[in-house]
Amino acid sequence: MKKLLLLVATLTFTLGMSAIVMADTPSNIDYKNMHIVWSDEFNGNALNQDYWEYQTGDGSQYGIPGWGNNEKQWYRAQNVTVGDGMLSITAKNENIAGKKYTSGRIRTWDGDNNKAKVSVGLGYVEARMKIPSAQGIWPAFWMLGNNGKTWPACGEIDIEESFNIASYAQGTIHFPSPTGADVYKYSQTNPEGYDKTGWNTYGVYRNGEELSFYLNGKEYGYFKTTDVGDGDRSVLNDDYHILLNFAVGGNLAGGEPPSGTLPLTMNVDYVRYYQDGAPAPTVKPTVKPTTVSKPAKAKIKSLKYKKKRKLIVKLKKIKGVAGYQVRWCDSKSFDGYEQKNTKKVKLTIKGLDKNTKYWVKARAYKKVNGAKLYGKWSAKKSKKVKK
Template structure:
């Protein structure tokens, strides 16, 4: 995520949730399966997420607008990433305060603030399933994302990236799941999409990826909609996903894919995360 434009090779597997049950079900594990790590976000309102598990990345200019000419400046303020006191994490994009003068890559100062949280160096998944139950903000110029990056130490895109879900700009009912690697990245990312029955901001959904040896399956609410194997990659089929990968949560504003915000863009625009759960094998 956040280096993507609309993937040109997205396979057209869109459909209503009720019509996507024919693919392999990623919930093949026993019903009694327990996560090896989870974040439930219990705590007082405005408390920051636990630093034991979460890093907060900040800035904009040095990262070339986070690779996408984005307009938000990521902060470590509770106003941009904090608990709501009711068991949720809120990642909030909001207009920057007047006179804040936050340096921006695409213009002199960033006009929005937001947050980008990662588990890099703290929690990772080798093989198994990631589930994130969340409501995602929708509206012009917004790009909320739940995604993963590889821990192999390589420079992106050789690092490997799995976008568990993205909802872009004016497509409030479309969920994109995409993989990026050394020879398939940005507009050449490979993935699929699914149409929700209502805007992603209206209700919680469980967005998940089942990451198994030489197979990755994307699902929403337990309904698979796309599976990637090495055979679907372009030559030389450079599969980079047999490694530990960490999680990222963020809400981007503006940039190459969603375009700029306008007067209709919600403010604040909130990603509300109910829980994160890792099943299988990894590190925590």
């Protein structure tokens, strides 16, 4: 596997709020327009403890027995290994301290000094992973906030949670309600050809106003990180630290693994943190850049319900565009939306939930040097799906 040189080499990394705030999260990750601020490529034969800290035990020493999720394993440093260019966390059948299973958990946090070893702010965080599939397991790649508050006031971003034999990818956000209780929202995707037991990339992009989840560089989940009245979403814009763990059992694992299931291993090729903007070129460009105007604002001419839980969207044709992007959601704020690009001005949205009201909006795009240049969103239209 091709590995990158580490770009930052200090003991403690504070890579916080310096990213430029974007107007919208991208539909597809464009690595050419970002640069790596920090990464661990897991070269060598040992975990880099300048970046990572082991968390061991059953959570009791952190005040959260069962790690707050009724997990059944005892975490040990021995279950976390580095070799062959990857990190491996292995869950095993081993009896320790009254637990029937052992596994591993690491984080980019310094517990002794109560500060982050690696702190990530706005931008894009991604890991390339292979995840096992079996009843009773719960591997995860996620982040917790660094604001010093207790959960859920610190905020939590679950970039990929893989429950038991579930075939989909899932990203989840947690933030405090006005009363301090946990509010969580999630998005799932299971595109054709996706197999979590093979190599895939999982990522999250934050720009200070929005947050999107990505599978193999393609956006599948979107949430606002500004106030929509359901709690303090602003914590989702704070600096965070990264966690990787492989739980056995727990509230979402579907019970414990059947006999003979373990050992199983979660592999991680790399973890990378990007910010927007390509690295400064060493040679000044000699070609004058071409200026291309954005497409005109899109307009939805009609939105109609059709039998068998379908909606028909008709758009006003815009001259000189390559296509249109249509988004729909059962939330007016478009939390957890779905979307589709089309070259036509008519789109049929299928597989909707019955007796549910949906909001739809659209925007046009041009293609410039292989990238999409989007116009403004249309006004929202809504329609209820019946039987």
